[in-house]
Amino acid sequence: MLKYEAIARELREDIQQGKYTPGEQLALEKEMCQQYGVSRITIKRAVDELVKQGLVVKRRGSGTFVKSLKDEDVKELSMANQFSGFAATFKGRKVASKILRFEIIHPTAEVAAKLQLAVDDFVYDIIRVRLLDDRPVVVEYTQMPIQLIAGLKRQTLEKSIYSYIEKDLGYKIQSAHRTVRAVMPTDEEREQLQIEGVLPLLEVTQVAFLDDGRPFEYSIARHRGDYSNFRSVSIR
Amino acid sequence: MLKYEAIARELREDIQQGKYTPGEQLALEKEMCQQYGVSRITIKRAVDELVKQGLVVKRRGSGTFVKSLKDEDVKELSMANQFSGFAATFKGRKVASKILRFEIIHPTAEVAAKLQLAVDDFVYDIIRVRLLDDRPVVVEYTQMPIQLIAGLKRQTLEKSIYSYIEKDLGYKIQSAHRTVRAVMPTDEEREQLQIEGVLPLLEVTQVAFLDDGRPFEYSIARHRGDYSNFRSVSIR
DNA sequence: GAGTGGTCTAGACCACCCC
């Protein structure tokens, strides 16, 4: 366990357990150095993690202060700005997939550009409905280069493609670039998501990258607007 | 100008100007130390900025590599994950506001909790339509504590509240916690945003914080789905 | 002026990758 990670975790737990009142000042960096027996840069890194997670605020010349947050918000934070697939996001709940399509095609010029392919290369073309506790919540349109993600089977799609990529292929996933929009469902989507009446969808378009910088996935996920939202913490 | 910032900017410009082919390896950190005459930690910080912006990928044991990105994407990045108000986001374009409401009320229990207020405290209650190049693109419902944001005038709302808070009140804005959803417009919103037919809205709910950790704004912005999107880079 | 966090250094050792 890394020192700065361990310290960050300890501080985060203290805050989440309400050991500080909203707006209260944290121990000084110099004090923490002694307390934890590490150098100041290490303390700084630990506290900067909490800043990134939106839990505290640092002011040069004054100190570090716990943000004045609603209790529930404190618990929900630290997850925002992170990256994980559908299955990992809802770990512990019942997750399933219904496969509507699993073909190999040529990508459009648009997708080819995003995935750094030529239009006469091949990609998997996958459409899945993802179910959470037996209720359909999202339709995912996924394209991946067959050269990179070799040997994909129907069975894998039932579960987690990401787990296949990491555990079986031995790749590491590094990041995802996302764009979020609001859209209306198509008739097909209304049926698949069992939508009655008028309900918009949250569309998340994503290009995902391996740790060598190669894009391996272009996907469009359309979430039921009444189930899903998207959180983030922006620092100035 | 900070050293790591300057170096990050220089590297970013090189990448944006296409001086590297997709997937190409950057100079080693040790080499950059010599090239820029700084220590390795400083180089590391600079390169870590590029990682955060989604432009490069670092692999321990191998080196740092430029992501394989579409050219347009390279230019649009580095803005994602940042925080700015409406006026700042569209700097250079014609921005205006139509004020639909400007009152002082008691907050609901929900909003009071988010803003760390009591329900018998007072908040401004503001509704504005924001126009971009004379076209309405978003309706903003904003509440702010009157104790904190004192002396707000109708005139200020026409322009930028954030600029008032920073320049006139002398506060510093630190961060914003956001949640994004897809919703349908109300009849009133349809009218204000001049929506014909069926068009969903992208709803961004935000709590914004000063640099001392105090929340100063609870706002719900409902953007026309055909104009707006929301970008982010997630690192694993 | 005393004290805070921000930046930077020069160097060390470690985990990991690839040959």
Add this chain to the structure above:
DNA sequence: GGGTGGTCTAGACCACTCG
């Protein structure tokens, strides 16, 4: 085994805040 980036140290100086 040679080389990469990751972590960490001990110390310095700076920019800023506040009494």
